[in-house]
Amino acid sequence: MTGPDPKALLARGQRMFTDLNGGQRMTAVVAVLAVVVGGFFFVRWVSTPAYAPLFTGLSGSDAAAVTSALSDAGEPYQLSDGGQTVMVPQADVYAQRVNLAGQGIPAGGEDASGYSLLDQQSMTSSDFQQKVTYQRALEGELAKTVGAIDGIQSAVVHLAVPQEDVFTSDAAKPTASVLVKTAPGKALSQQAVTSIVNLVSGSVPKLAAEDVTVSDATGAVLSAAGGATGTAGGDARQSQQRAVSDAAAAKLQAMLDKLVGPGKAVVTVDATLNFDAQTTDKQTYLPTKPATTTQIQKSTEKYTGAGAGAGGVLGSGTAGTTGGSGNYSKTETSQTNALGTLKETSTSTPGKVERMSVAVLLDSAAAAQVNSNSVSRLVTAAAGLDPKRGDVVEVTAMPFDTSAAASAQKELAAAAADAKQQNMIDLAKTGGLAVLVLAALVFGFLRSRRRKGGDEPEELEYYRVPDAPAPADAVLEMAEARGLPMREPEPQLATVGAASVESIARENPDDVARMLRGWISEGAS
Template sequence: MEGQAGVLSQALAQFRALGPRQLAALAGVALLLLGSIAFLALRAGSPPMALLYADLDPRDAGAVVQSLDKQRIPYQLGAGGSTVMVPEEMVPKLRLALAREGLPAGGNVGWEIFDRGESLTTTPFQQDMNRIRALEGELARTIRGLSGVRNARVHLVLPQREAFSRRTNEAQASVVLSMLGSQRLDREGVQAVLHLVATAVPGLKLSAVSIIDSRGELLARGGEALTGPAAASTQEEMRHAQELRIARGVEELLERTLGAGKVRAEATVELDSERVQTTEERYDPDNQVARSTQSTQEQSRSGEGGNNSVSVANQLPGAEAAGGNGDRSQESRTEETTNYEIGKTVRSALREGPVLKRLSVAVLVDGVYEPQPEGAPKFRERTPEELQRLTALVRGAVGADERRGDRVELVSMRFAASEAEMPQAAGGFLNLSPALTARLIESGVYALIVLLALLLVARPLVRRITVLPAATAALPAAGAAAAAVALDAPEGRPALPPAEGDGGEAMISLTQVDGQIRASSISRLGELVDTYPDETLALVRRWLAPAEVEG
C-alpha cells in the first residue's frame, strides 16, 4: 500500500510540475486515443450491411422502409432511395417476410386491393377503378416474369355499356416494356405478350393491343408484331425490320455458344425498290414438232386419132372408134408438204417489292475471362482461329454473297458490363463474404493508424513530458557535485570521481583530466545537453561565475 501511495504521489507531483502547454498536449493525445478506440469499437460492433433490394419504385421503397421501421431493423438507403441495405445475416429472412406482405409490388397493386374490404361509402365508380387497377397490376407482374423484361406497365380502357343503349365500345390495352440492359424482345415474345393481354381481359381483341418499349420503339400494332418484314407498311420500316431480323438471328445463334449478353450484332441492308417487268422468249432448234402435213397428187392423159370426124355411129355405145390407129400419153405427179413448229419458251416476270441489293453485318463478341487463383478473372481476346470460325458461321446464317458485295465483320472486344451485371466473387479471405472481408481490412487499417500514432507521436511526447522535470531537477545536483570535485582537484584542474559499477566497461582518457572516464557517462552527458540546452547553459554559467549567479 505504501508503495502504491508513493507511486501515486510521485505521479501527482509530476503532473503538478507540468506546464499548461504540456498538460494541453497530454490531454489532446488522450482524447485522440479515446476517440480512435471508440470509433473502432463502433465499427466493429455494427453488423456488415448487404443488399436487400435495388432499383425499387419510390412507392415500394417507402413501403419497405416503413416495414423495417416497424420491426426496428437498421437499414441504409442508397442510389437516391432506390436501394435498401440491411444486416447481411437478416437478408433471407427479411425477403421472405416482405414477400409475405406483398412487397415489393413493383409499383403496382393486384387483387390484394380487395383484401382491405369495402366501406359503405364506396361508389360503383371506385369499384370499377379498383378492378381495372387490379387487372393492370396482375398483368404487369406476369409480364415482368418473362426473360429479359425488367419492368412493365399495362394500361387498360374498359368502357361501360350505358343503359338502354345498343352502342358498345371496344376494350383497348397498351403495354410499355423496359428490358434488361441491351436485350430486346423477339417476335415470338411480342406475340406472347399480345395473346396474354388479350385473353386476360374480357372483350379485348388482338387488334386493340399496342406494345412499345422504353426506347419508344413500336413493337406491336393492330395485334401484329412489327418485328418482321411482312408487317412493314413503308420501305423504311421494311428496311429496319429486315435489319432487326438479321441482327437478332445472329445474336441468338452465337449466344447459344458464347453465352447470353456476350454478342452484339448490327446489320445494314440496302434494298432495290424499282418496279421491273421482264418478258423473255427462248427458241429450241432441237425441239421440233410437225404442225401440219399437205399431200397433192395429179394425173393427166392425152391421145391423137386418124379420123377426127364426128358421126352418129361414133357415139353409139359399144361402137369402136373408126380408125383406131392414133398416139396416146399419160402423166402422174405427187406432192407432199410438212410444216414444223420450233420449241419456244416465253417467261414473263414482274418485280414490285424491294429486293436485297447489298448486305453488311458487324458483330461484336466478348472475350474470354480466365479464372485466376487470386483476384478477379483475367480478360483475354479470342484467337484468330475462333474469330474465323465464328465469321464463317455468321456468313452462312445471313446468306452473304460476295458477288453481290456483302460484307461480314466480326471483332472481339471487352464488354463494359454494368454494376448489376458484374460477377460477384465467390468468397473472400478465409471464405468470408466480400463485405465482411472489406470491413476487416478497414478495421485493420484504422488500428494500424492508431498504433503508429501511439508509437510515433504519443510515446515520445509523454516521455518528454515526464522526463523533463526529473532531468531539470537532476542537472543542478550534478552541477554541485561536479563543482565540489573540481575544488578538491590538484592544481585547480577538474577531475571526475572514479566510476562505479562494472569494471569491464570501456574507459576514455581526456587531456587535463586525471584518471579515466566511462564512455557511457560521456554519451549520457551529451544526450542531456542535446535534450535540455537551456538548463545546460544555465549550469555552465553557474560553474564559470558562481558568485554572479548567486548574487
Template sequence: MAEIAEQGNNLRQNRVRESMERFRELPTNKRTLLYVGLAAIAALVIGTALWMREPTWKVLFSNVSDKDGGQITTALQQMNVPYELSPGGTIAVPAEKVYETRLKLASQGLPKASGVGFELMDNQKFGISQFAEQVNYQRSVEGELARTIQALSTVEAARVHLAIPKNSVFLREQQKPTASVVLNLNPGRLIDATQIHGIMNLVSSAVPGLPPRNITIVDQEGNLLSSMGELNQQNQNGLDQRQLTYVKEIEQTYIKRIETILEPIFGKGNARAEVTAELDFAQREQTSENYTPNSPPNAAAIRSQQMHESTEREPIGPGGVPGALSNQPPNAAAAPITLPPGTQAGITANGQAAPDKSSKKDSTVNYEVDRTIQHTKLPVGAIKRVSAAVVVNYKKKVDNNGESKFVPLTQQELGQINNLVKEAMGYNPTRGDTLNVVNAAFADNTARPALEQRAIDFVTENIFDIAKWGLLLLVLLYLIFGIIRPIVREVINPPVPEEEYPDGPAIEGEELTGEEGDEVVDDVELQRREYAANLEAAREIIRNDPRMAAQIIKEWISDE
C-alpha cells in the first residue's frame, strides 16, 4: 500500500512537471493573453474593493456664497475632512461626518450668509449714536425674522427688509411700517396660501404697528405671493383648505360604506364606488317670533288687573208743609229691596222716604301676549346633495362541465344591490340624491403580489447600480471562462492518444494542439482522461511488481 501511495505521489509530481513543461512550450501569444487576463482580473478585484471603500457623499451646505464657501472649505481643510464642490455652491462631505461637521462649523459661525440676529446687539460700543443703535436693532429684527422663516420645511433661505418710519407728534403725519420678504423655496416644493398667510401674520406680530396688508412677499422667481395670503385672510375662518379636506373625508366615508357592504357578496376588488358630495359651508343665523292667537282666559298669564267700584246715594226729600212737590210718589226701585218688617217701601224707619242709591263697578285685566322667539344658528358644512356611482363585476358561475365563467347579474339582483346601496349611503330623495348602479365585466388586471411589486420597485430605483455591477460581473466571467480557463486546461490536461481510451475511439477534437487546443473540454472528456491516467498507473504497477498486484486483488476479493 505504501508503495502504491508513493507511486501515486510520483505520478502527480510527474504531471506537475509535465504541466510546467507544456506551459513553457505554449506560444508567446497565449502566455501573453494569460498574463493579461490575470492582470485584468486582479485590477478588477482591486478596483472594486477601492470603489466599495469610497465614501458616500452627502450635502453639507447648498447655495453657499463664494465668501462663505471659501471660509467653509478652509475650515474643512483644517479639520482634515474631505469634501467635494459642485456647481451651485454645493459642498458635500462623507455621510458619516455631515452632522458632526455642521456642529463644528456652526460653533465657528459658519455659514454667515443667513444674516445676523440679536447677537449684533451684544457687542455695541460705548457711546454709539442713537441712529446707529436703531439701525443695528432693525438689522437684528430682520435677521431673526429671516431665521424663523427659514425654519419652515418649504423655505430654503429668506431675507427680510423692514421700513420703519420715524414717529411723529402729529397724528396726520404718522405712517405705518412696511416689510418686504424674499423667499428661496426648496427645489420641487410649493408654498400654499395658508403658509403665506402665516408668514404675513408672523412678520406683522414681530413689528409694532405693522398691518399684514403692508407686507410684500415674493419668491426667487419674482412671483408675488402676498396676494395669496390676502385672499386667504379675507376668509375669516380660514376654511378653504379645511373645506376640501372635509369634503374628501365625507366622500371617502360614503365610498367605504358602499364597498364594505358589497365586498362580502362579490369579493374584494369586484365592486367599485365613487361619491360626490355637495356641502353647504355658508354661515346662517335665523330668528323667528311666533304669536299664539286667542288663548283661553284661564290659560293665559295675567300681566295686570285693575278694578274700580263707585256708589252714589240721593239726599233725603224735604219735610214741612205738604204741598205739590212733597206729595209726589217715590221713584221705582231698580231692584227689590228687602225692608225691615213693619216698614213700607220708600219710607225709612223714622217715617221718612228712603234716598235713591246707584253703584258702578269697572274691571280691567291685561293678559301677557303668548309669543315664542327662536334664534337658530345653522350648522356649517351641511350635506346638500349626494351623488353615487357604483360598478359591480359580473358574477362567477360554474357550468355543468365544471368550467367557471362570468355572467351578468339579473335585473332582480341589480334591484337588490340598488336598494342595499341606498340603505348604506342614507339615500334621501328629498334633497336630490342620485344613485347609479352598473353591472359590467372588469378587465383582468390581476394585481401583482406585494413581494413582486417590491422587487420591481427595487430594480427600478437601483437600475443604474445594477447595470454597473452586472457589466463588471460579465467582464470578470469572460476573463475567467473565456481566456484563463481554456489555457489552463490545455496546460493541465494534455491530449490523450486514441489507443488509451478503453471504450472506443478518441473524442473528436482531442488531438488539437497549438492554437486549436483552446477549445473547452466537457466534463465527460475530463472523466475519461482521468480514467485513462489511472489505468496507465495501474498497468505500470503490475509490470513492475506482479506479486504485489495479485496480493492486492486477493484482498479486494476477500473484502467483498
C-alpha cells in the first residue's frame, strides 16, 4: 500500500486554506511555521552530542598532540579555556582517553624533560654532552617539583653551574633562576616563595639560598639574589599595614557616622608598623636582708725560726750580737653572701604599631553642632593614640561638595526609571502580542463554528464517495469534472501530522514556499 501523494496533499491543503478567512489563514501560517522551525531545532538539538572534557590544563604542545591524534582518528572535538581544555562527545571520553594514553599522549612534560633525558643518551656522548644533559634533566625535575606547588600553573628553572677546575682555588658559585606562572586568580605567598628558594637551593650542590632568583610571569621579582625579598614580601607588609589602617578608619568612621550623621565625616588613618624583630635580655640583682652567707673561706700563715747574729767585719770595733729568735703569723678571711637574681628575656613581634596619624574632616554644617576638641578626644581614645610615641590627630571642619553625589543620585534614579519604563514597554509588547494571538484564535474558532452551525444551501449537491474502493484522487477528479463542490472527510485530513508536513516541506521546498507566499498575499488582501 503506497503512502499519500505529496502533490495531492498540497492541493487539498491549498483548497482548505482558501476557505479560511484572514485571521484563520494567519493562524494557520504561524502554526505551520512554528511546527517546521521547532521541529528543525529539536532535531538539531537531539542530534548534537553532549561534549565533556577529555583533558584539562594542557600545555600548548600537549594540546596540539591531542588534537592531531583526534583529527587522525576522525573524532570531533572542541577547544575551551584558551586551548587548555579539549572536549569530545561524552560517550567517547573514556575510550579516547585510553586510546591516547596508549600512544603516550599527552606527554605532560614528563617525556620531554626531567631524568627521562638521561635515557636518551648514546654510548658515544662526550663528557660535555653528559654534563649538559644532566643539567637539563635537573632543571626539568626542579620545574616539575615547583609546578606541583598549589597556585603555580607552570614553572621554568635555569641553572648556572660553573665548571669545576682543580687548578683554581676561588671557583665561582652556582646560581639559579626560577620563572613561575601562577594560575588565574592566584597569588603566591611569601611562604610559597621561600619554599621555592629552599627547594631549588637544596637540590643543587653548593647552591646557596641567597643565589636563587624567583620571578613571576608578569616580570615581578618575588625573591632576588642576595636574599632580598621582592614584591611578595613587600606586598605582605603593605597589606598588613593597610589592614591595620583600614580597621582603625572603619571603627572611627562608624563612630562619627552615629555622631554627625552618614556622609558628613571622612576619616583617614595612616599607621606605621615596625617589622623588626628584637630580643632583649635583662638581669637584675636583688639584695636580701639580712644577708645570707653561702661561703666562708679562711687562710692562715705562721712562720717560727732562730735569729742569726749581726754580721760585720772582724777587727777592733764592736763585736756582733749573737742569739735571738723570730715569729710570723698571717690570717685571711673571705665571706660570700647570696644575692637574688632576676633574668628577663623579651622578644618584640614584627608588626607592632610604631606610629599612627588620624585626620578627621567634618562637614561645616555638622561641625557647628559638635565640639572639635571633644571629637579629637573621642578619636584619640577610640584609636588608642599615644602622644608619647608621636601619634597625631587632626580635626578640621570644611564645607562638603555634594554636587557629584546629587548628580550621581539623579542619574541613578533616571536609570532606574528608564529601566522600569523599558520593562513596562516590553511587558506591554508581550501582552499585546499574546492578546492579538488569542483574539485571532478565538475569532477563527467562532467563525468556524458559525459556518458549521449555519444552514447549508439547498441548491448545493454534495458528491458522496461510493462504497466501492476507489482511489481518492479519482474521486476528486470525478467531482471536479461534474463541477460539484467536494466536502473533504475531516478524519482523513486529521491524519496528516507534523511529520508529513515536514516531509513534504523537505521534498518540495519550492512548492511549499510558493504556497505560503500565496497564502500570505491572500490573507493580506
